[in-house]
Amino acid sequence: xxxxxxxxxxxxxxxxxxxxxxxxxxxxxxxxxxxxxxxxxxxxxxxxxxxxxxxxxxxxxxxxxxxxxxxxxxxxxxxxxxxxxxxxxxxxxxxxxxxxxxxxxxxxxxxxxxxxxxxxxxxxxxxxxxxxxxxxxxxxxxxxxxxxxxxxxxxxxxxxxxxxxxxxxxxxxxxxxxxxxxxxxxxxxxxxxxxxxxxxxxxxxxxxxxxxxxxxxxxxxxxxxxxxxxxxxxxxxxxxxxxxxxxxxxxxxxxxxxxxxxxxxxxxxxxxxxxxxxxxxxxxxxxxxxxxxxxxxxxxxxxxxxxxxxxxxxxxxxxxxxxxxxxxxxxxxxxxxxxxxxxxxxxxxxxxxxxxxxxxxxxxxxxxxxxxxxxxxxxxxxxxxxxxxxxxxxxxxxxxxxxxxxxxxxxxxxxxxxxxxxxxxxxxxxxxxxxxxxxxxxxxxxxxxxxxxxxxxxxxxxxxxxxxxxxxxxxxxxxxxxxxxxxxxxxxxxxxxxxxxxxxxxxxxxxxxxxxxxxxxxxxxxxxxxxxxxxxx
Numbered sequence: 001x002x003x004x005x006x007x008x009x010x011x012x013x014x015x016x017x018x019x020x021x022x023x024x025x026x027x028x029x030x031x032x033x034x035x036x037x038x039x040x041x042x043x044x045x046x047x048x049x050x051x052x053x054x055x056x057x058x059x060x061x062x063x064x065x066x067x068x069x070x071x072x073x074x075x076x077x078x079x080x081x082x083x084x085x086x087x088x089x090x091x092x093x094x095x096x097x098x099x100x101x102x103x104x105x106x107x108x109x110x111x112x113x114x115x116x117x118x119x120x121x122x123x124x125x126x127x128x129x130x131x132x133x134x135x136x137x138x139x140x141x142x143x144x145x146x147x148x149x150x151x152x153x154x155x156x157x158x159x160x161x162x163x164x165x166x167x168x169x170x171x172x173x174x175x176x177x178x179x180x181x182x183x184x185x186x187x188x189x190x191x192x193x194x195x196x197x198x199x200x201x202x203x204x205x206x207x208x209x210x211x212x213x214x215x216x217x218x219x220x221x222x223x224x225x226x227x228x229x230x231x232x233x234x235x236x237x238x239x240x241x242x243x244x245x246x247x248x249x250x251x252x253x254x255x256x257x258x259x260x261x262x263x264x265x266x267x268x269x270x271x272x273x274x275x276x277x278x279x280x281x282x283x284x285x286x287x288x289x290x291x292x293x294x295x296x297x298x299x300x301x302x303x304x305x306x307x308x309x310x311x312x313x314x315x316x317x318x319x320x321x322x323x324x325x326x327x328x329x330x331x332x333x334x335x336x337x338x339x340x341x342x343x344x345x346x347x348x349x350x351x352x353x354x355x356x357x358x359x360x361x362x363x364x365x366x367x368x369x370x371x372x373x374x375x376x377x378x379x380x381x382x383x384x385x386x387x388x389x390x391x392x393x394x395x396x397x398x399x400x401x402x403x404x405x406x407x408x409x410x411x412x413x414x415x416x417x418x419x420x421x422x423x424x425x426x427x428x429x430x431x432x433x434x435x436x437x438x439x440x441x442x443x444x445x446x447x448x449x450x451x452x453x454x455x456x457x458x459x460x461x462x463x464x465x466x467x468x469x470x471x472x473x474x475x476x477x478x479x480x481x482x483x484x485x486x487x488x489x490x491x492x493x494x495x496x497x498x499x500x501x502x503x504x505x506x507x508x509x510x511x512x513x514x515x516x517x518x519x520x521x522x523x524x525x526x527x528x529x530x531x532x533x534x535x536x537x
Contacts (some may be wrong), residue, residue, distance in 0.1 A: 448523030
């Protein structure tokens with residue numbers, strides 16, 4: 001039980017806000033503890049502006065366990081999104097830079113050689129700092145991170161319109177992700193597809209019969225079966241949309257199906273091209289493994305990397321003619337069609353109406369909610385080890401929010417994906433998270449199992465957040481607000497950064513930053529109101 005250093009000071013808001021037991025039900029299948037897959041320790045990220053240095057993150061420490069959903073909550077401007085961008089090394093540089101700390105992913109130090117990437121020279125008489133970057137080291141770090149982004153750590157961005165390229169269609173961008181992270185499986189399935197045999201013929205007839213009877217469920221089942229017997233699930237999706245677009249009683253549906261099946265019959269040049277693409281993808285995967293090994297051992301593997309780069313260059317040089325106009329379009333057509341219909345399948349998974357039409361469209365043609373669902377489909381396509389979701393349901397209506405949260409829960413249960421969920425919605429945290437971290441002004445002030453934090457919030461800031469939401473069991477309760485606003489992070493308050501807004505601030509709060517202390521099983525808080533044992537790093 002938490003112990004106050006001042007016996008006369010009660011736990012803030014303890015009487016006014018009873019525990020949210022019913023609202024804070026733990027997520028289904030929450031682990032009791034497991035291996036740590038992502039560990040962040042003393043992470044510091046600064047932004048160098050003309051007004052001074054913005055200390056957006058100043059010593060953030062948290063852990064994400066395998067198969068666990070961790071919620072990150074706090075007011076706007078507390079540093080939640082900066083934490084996500086720092087983990088994936090996507091901070092815009094300039095003006096921002098990850099300054100210090102350690103980010104360990106499955107034993108790989110994602111910030112390896114960080115100290116050698118730049119020098120910092122203060123300008124006398126001003127709050128500014130000149131940053132001298134060593135761009136060769138910065139590029140090398142970015143190439144190493146490419147082995148982690150998307151495949152192992154995926155991210156759903158808060159602003160999908162800024163993350164999508166307006167020049168390329170939706171299917172182009174989804175296809176690029178699919179080929180980058182699932183290229184080997186796609187090519188292998190294309191090379192193994194079959195188009196002849198009694199099973200295939202019977203499946204085609206079943207699709208035609210279901211279409212003639214206008215039985216939607218029967219058509220879905222028949223198209224799925226056709227994809228299974230041909231060995232190409234995307235072909236089943238293509239035929240389903242082809243059949244739905246046909247008019248009742250049309251006699252040309254079967255010939256159209258047979259014509260569409262031609263893409264599964266690969267010519268010799270197309271098979272050679274697919275073999276070439278497969279070798280390139282294998283070499284790129286090996287390069288990614290070398291980069292991961294460098295970050296695990298924290299020692300360069302220059303010889304292995306150069307050897308693989310020479311092989312990749314030689315592979316591209318030997319088959320340069322595949323880039324010629326005319327040859328390129330013919331040999332790439334089966335792969336282009338395959339990835340297009342796989343993109344349609346991804347869009348179906350996030351409940352987009354008319355997915356084939358959306359796949360052919362461009363980002364500016366979609367609403368914010370539709371773009372958000374495209375971004376979610378892109379992030380989930382690679383079955384990542386860690387999914388960072390930066391307010392993934394903000395632009396969606398309530399019905400679609402539930403579907404997206406169910407998709408994320410399914411990914412966690414099916415693949416074992418760990419999720420870092422950033423949101424303002426405490427109800428979402430209570431529903432899907434296993435653990436919750438409360439963030440204020442670039443620092444973690446409280447973290448623990450979601451049920452414990454909702455039942456017994458310790459930090460005054462966490463108590464203020466929970467006191468500001470309505471309660472079904474207390475309809476007449478007056479909602480409370482936290483006075484003031486997030487401080488200026490160029491000149492943050494000394495000591496505890498929350499003390500200017502805290503109703504229980506003491507003189508000691510203005511001196512030094514309070515240590516993180518243990519106040520329950522896996523429940524820690526940074527507040528001088530409590531005197532539990534200091535939490536281990």
